[in-house]
Amino acid sequence: xxxxxxPQTQQPxxxxxxxxxxxxxxxxxxxxxxxxxVLILLFIIGAVIRPExxxxxxxxxxxxxxxxxxxxxxxxxxxxxxxxxxxxGIDLSVGALIALAGVWCTTVATQxxxxxxxxxxxxxxxxxxxxxxxxxxxxxxxxxFIATLAMLVAARGLAARISGKQTQVSTDQFINSIASTRxxxxxxxxxxxxxxxxxxxxxxxRTTFGRRTVAIGGNAEAARLAGINVRxxxxxxxxxxxxxCGIAAIMLTSLATSSQAAAAELYELDAIAAAIIGGxxxxxxxxxxxxxxxxxxxxxxxxxxFAITNTPTEAQNMVKGGIIVLAVLxxxxxxxxxxxxxxxx
Amino acid sequence: MTNENVILRLTDVVKTFPGxxxxxxxxxxxRAGEVHCLLGQNGAGKSTLIKVLSGVHKxxxxxxxxxxxxxxxxxxQAAMKxxxxxxxxELDLVEDMSVAENVYLGHEPRSLGFVNRSLMxxxxxxxxxxxxxxxxxxxxxxxxxxxxxxxxVSMARALSHQxxxxxxxxxxxxxxxxxxxxxxxxxxxxxxxxxxxxxISHRLEEIREIGDRVTVLKDGRxxxxxxxxxxxxxxxxxxxxxxxxxxxVFPPRGDAQPGDKLLEVKGLNRSGEFHDVSLSVHSGEIVGxxxxxxxxRSELLETIFGARRADSGTVTMNGTQLRxxxxxxxxxxxxxxxxxxxxxxxxxxxxxxxxxxxxxTFADLASAGFTSTEKEQAAxxxxxxxxxxxxxxxxxxxxxxxxxNQQKVVVGRWLLGGTKLLILDEPTRGVDVGAxxxxxxxxxxxxxxxxxxxxxxxxVPEVLGLADRVLVMREGxxxxxxxxxxLTEEDVLDLVMAxxxxxxxxxxx
Numbered sequence: 001x002x003x004x005x006x007p008q009t010q011q012p013x014x015x016x017x018x019x020x021x022x023x024x025x026x027x028x029x030x031x032x033x034x035x036x037x038v039l040i041l042l043f044i045i046g047a048v049i050r051p052e053x054x055x056x057x058x059x060x061x062x063x064x065x066x067x068x069x070x071x072x073x074x075x076x077x078x079x080x081x082x083x084x085x086x087x088x089g090i091d092l093s094v095g096a097l098i099a100l101a102g103v104w105c106t107t108v109a110t111q112x113x114x115x116x117x118x119x120x121x122x123x124x125x126x127x128x129x130x131x132x133x134x135x136x137x138x139x140x141x142x143x144x145f146i147a148t149l150a151m152l153v154a155a156r157g158l159a160a161r162i163s164g165k166q167t168q169v170s171t172d173q174f175i176n177s178i179a180s181t182r183x184x185x186x187x188x189x190x191x192x193x194x195x196x197x198x199x200x201x202x203x204x205x206r207t208t209f210g211r212r213t214v215a216i217g218g219n220a221e222a223a224r225l226a227g228i229n230v231r232x233x234x235x236x237x238x239x240x241x242x243x244x245c246g247i248a249a250i251m252l253t254s255l256a257t258s259s260q261a262a263a264a265e266l267y268e269l270d271a272i273a274a275a276i277i278g279g280x281x282x283x284x285x286x287x288x289x290x291x292x293x294x295x296x297x298x299x300x301x302x303x304x305x306f307a308i309t310n311t312p313t314e315a316q317n318m319v320k321g322g323i324i325v326l327a328v329l330x331x332x333x334x335x336x337x338x339x340x341x342x343x344x345x
Numbered sequence: 346m347t348n349e350n351v352i353l354r355l356t357d358v359v360k361t362f363p364g365x366x367x368x369x370x371x372x373x374x375x376r377a378g379e380v381h382c383l384l385g386q387n388g389a390g391k392s393t394l395i396k397v398l399s400g401v402h403k404x405x406x407x408x409x410x411x412x413x414x415x416x417x418x419x420x421x422q423a424a425m426k427x428x429x430x431x432x433x434x435e436l437d438l439v440e441d442m443s444v445a446e447n448v449y450l451g452h453e454p455r456s457l458g459f460v461n462r463s464l465m466x467x468x469x470x471x472x473x474x475x476x477x478x479x480x481x482x483x484x485x486x487x488x489x490x491x492x493x494x495x496x497x498v499s500m501a502r503a504l505s506h507q508x509x510x511x512x513x514x515x516x517x518x519x520x521x522x523x524x525x526x527x528x529x530x531x532x533x534x535x536x537x538x539x540x541x542x543x544x545i546s547h548r549l550e551e552i553r554e555i556g557d558r559v560t561v562l563k564d565g566r567x568x569x570x571x572x573x574x575x576x577x578x579x580x581x582x583x584x585x586x587x588x589x590x591x592x593x594v595f596p597p598r599g600d601a602q603p604g605d606k607l608l609e610v611k612g613l614n615r616s617g618e619f620h621d622v623s624l625s626v627h628s629g630e631i632v633g634x635x636x637x638x639x640x641x642r643s644e645l646l647e648t649i650f651g652a653r654r655a656d657s658g659t660v661t662m663n664g665t666q667l668r669x670x671x672x673x674x675x676x677x678x679x680x681x682x683x684x685x686x687x688x689x690x691x692x693x694x695x696x697x698x699x700x701x702x703x704x705x706t707f708a709d710l711a712s713a714g715f716t717s718t719e720k721e722q723a724a725x726x727x728x729x730x731x732x733x734x735x736x737x738x739x740x741x742x743x744x745x746x747x748x749x750n751q752q753k754v755v756v757g758r759w760l761l762g763g764t765k766l767l768i769l770d771e772p773t774r775g776v777d778v779g780a781x782x783x784x785x786x787x788x789x790x791x792x793x794x795x796x797x798x799x800x801x802x803x804x805v806p807e808v809l810g811l812a813d814r815v816l817v818m819r820e821g822x823x824x825x826x827x828x829x830x831x832l833t834e835e836d837v838l839d840l841v842m843a844x845x846x847x848x849x850x851x852x853x854x
Contacts, residue, residue, distance in 0.1 A: 218693035226705040227676030
């Protein structure tokens with residue numbers, strides 16, 4: 001056996017062109033297209049039920065802006081949640097952190113520092129609480145579910161304590177004006193969401209931070225053995241989620257011109273659901289910001305549809321629960337294998 | 346003594362997996378009440394044979410005769426029902442259930458649909474007494490038992506199924522020395538009751554002590570059947586296991602003398618894993634570590650790399666002592682590890698090849714924190730060409746590659762990082778024969794660029810053929826350190842398989 005194989009036998013890198021519908025790398029695109037299809041479907045349903053409203057283009061545009069306004073705070077939180085879930089974790093404390101940051105930044109003492117003081121406080125409280133989550137999970141080896149569940153309870157408690165269970169009215173003109181400003185007819189809050197989502201997209205897809213997130217969620221042990229500081233990054237992910245909560249707290253305070261300890265209730269569920277509907281894998285390693293954002297808009301549109309058709313809240317929640325189950329089922333069925341079956345027949 | 350008490354007979358059993366012939370014609374004859382030992386190197390087909398016997402795999406051809414009738418077990422439950430029980434190395438017990446619950450797991454005695462707990466406990470006590478361990482309380486949680494105790498529970502479970510044949514896969518590997526004697530006593534109890542035992546072990550001393558007959562496997566075939574366990578000379582047994590029919594093609598060793606000392610390990614200890622290991626690797630040199638699974642090899646490599654923290658001892662790279670337990674520091678100093686479990690420890694299977702390759706370098710290829718897909722793909726493509734990756738497409742997801750090419754991706758990761766010392770743990774596991782030769786070329790090629798390589802493999806010929814220097818490890822200690830040319834495969838097997846009962850003590854002294 002003296003023959004040595006010559007390396008000349010290799011084929012040129014001829015990658016056959018894969019069709020858009022089969023290429024695995026295009027899976028997120030296909031999913032997002034399907035989600036947009038769902039949005040259009042929801043629009044049609046609305047038009048069928050209330051044709052007199054949907055016949056008026058001005059009403060339709062205004063209604064879309066209402067939907068975006070309602071989706072904005074949840075959307076910002078979902079950006080952070082998407083990072084967390086892609087990184088292989090979960091954050092149940094986001095709603096509570098929004099309430100805590102909102103209450104803290106609207107105390108009489110904080111308001112005396114003006115708009116900048118309020119914004120700084122909200123962000124600092126969010127990041128600080130997120131860091132506590134991160135340290136507990138990354139260095140204290142707590143399961144994310146447990147650590148953030150504890151934070152949920154504790155933060156709500158602290159928020160109630162600070163506010164004395166009272167609604168705290170914001171007297172800051174600047175903060176209050178954010179939600180009512182409409183540059184080019186588009187609500188300011190929606191623009192903030194777009195900005196946060198865009199930054200999140202860049203962070204996830206174009207930076208080393210995003211790459212670490214995907215690597216750790218995809219295979220934490222491989223990332224560790226490749227020299228990535230998994231613990232520090234995990235901690236930073238929860239701080240990022242906290243930062244999003246701080247921003248969302250300002251947005252909600254502006255919208256209501258007040259804050260209270262019971263604010264943003266169940267936001268964690270909406271954010272997780274939106275991320276999952278948008279294609280984020282609950283086991284980590286895969287997900288897109290665009291998908292999550294469409295997920296948020298779908299949820300807001302459904303809520304809006306219910307409002308237009310005067311459906312009671314209980315029914316709304318039941319339908320929402322059904323949608324989450326459906327989304328996860330579709331994720332498990334793996335979309336593409338269904339697609340392949342369709343192609344074959 | 347011909348046919349009347351033969352309970353199991355395998356004739357010409359063949360089992361293939363895609364691309365691999367795991368069993369290429371195996372004979373086995375087991376009599377009631379005997380201890381039949383199965384001997385063979387790693388990859389000889391022992392595990393596949395066990396799985397065929399226990400109904401996990403179905404043979405492609407050949408016959409399995411059980412109690413005189415030809416059988417084909419549909420699943421492990423069917424084999425269990427027929428009376429064949431298997432005790433794997435990784436015991437399949439539920440830790441948080443009691444002894445009795447584990448023994449009767451899945452076939453609990455019932456009355457009126459409710460589990461009859463007192464009957465279950467009574468029966469379990471009976472079985473344990475039968476095994477000579479009446480002192481084990483059936484209501485204790487399995488979690489609190491020692492390894493030996495857990496093994497006992499597994500055996501009791503086998504007996505609760507009225508097993509007539511018990512297959513034991515390296516049962517002594519998890520036991521302390523005095524517990525092995527106890528295990529042997531239990532085995533003698535079993536055989537005295539007419540139960541046959543198929544005993545798998547690497548330790549010749551144990552086979553001599555407990556075995557009746559030996560069947561030797563080599564490269565998926567039986568190379569010897571029914572040798573007397575006590576009287577067959579060791580040389581004969583070892584020679585039946587060695588001498589490959591598969592050709593290993595190793596690249597020739599370079600003439601160049603090894604360069605500067607890269608890695609120096611001094612007195613490294615981790616309790617329960619390895620003791621007082623010292624070694625060095627020079628630039629351009631391959632140092633191989635031979636030893637059985639469980640000899641502490643992988644743990645040693647991971648500790649050198651900083652993925653585990655040593656109890657004592659130092660690791661020095663290029664004259665600088667590495668911070669213990671810090672992978673980051675090791676990678677910065679120029680170490681790279683291709684771990685044992687490629688899929689779970691090294692790769693993100695859903696991600697493209699180039700992202701897998703740049704997993705430790707994407708931050709260096711980035712500017713101001715922004716990653717560069719172009720730079721990463723270009724760098725990965727360069728490494729892929731150098732390693733002759735097939736297919737040569739760095740955007741393909743890593744999970745679609747063959748085992749050999751996945752390994753190249755992991756090696757490529759460290760090539761990109763300018764790694765000076767590459768640690769390879771079982772680099773050819775799950776890699777087919779043709780691709781192995783290629784990997785050997787790649788590894789040898791790296792040393793010509795001045796990279797030092799520390800290699801661990803269960804396949805002795807691989808270590809001897811590829812390495813310049815060889816360390817032999819047994820039970821956490823380096824017991825031999827020599828140039829590769831001075832050892833034969835038989836020598837190494839002699840060293841690693843020599844009975845642990847007698848000799849382990851003297852080396853500690």
